[in-house]
Amino acid sequence: MTDLESRLDRLESRAEILALISHYCKACDDRDVPLLRSLFRESSGCVPPMGA
Numbered sequence: 001m002t003d004l005e006s007r008l009d010r011l012e013s014r015a016e017i018l019a020l021i022s023h024y025c026k027a028c029d030d031r032d033v034p035l036l037r038s039l040f041r042e043s044s045g046c047v048p049p050m051g052a
Contacts, residue, residue, distance in 0.1 A: 001009070020039060027036035 023035065024039055026032070027039065
């Protein structure tokens with residue numbers, strides 16, 4: 001991979017991460033469970049905090 005390709009890959013990865021964070025925040029703010037679920041892999045699970 002050339003330096004230019006590496007830099008482009010890093011910028012594209014950063015943009016995807018920022019979009020994921022944005023969608024996550026919107027889903028939480030709107031209490032949009034379907035959107036929130038769509039941001040995780042199907043095999044993901046949720047573990048409640050201790051004492052919950």
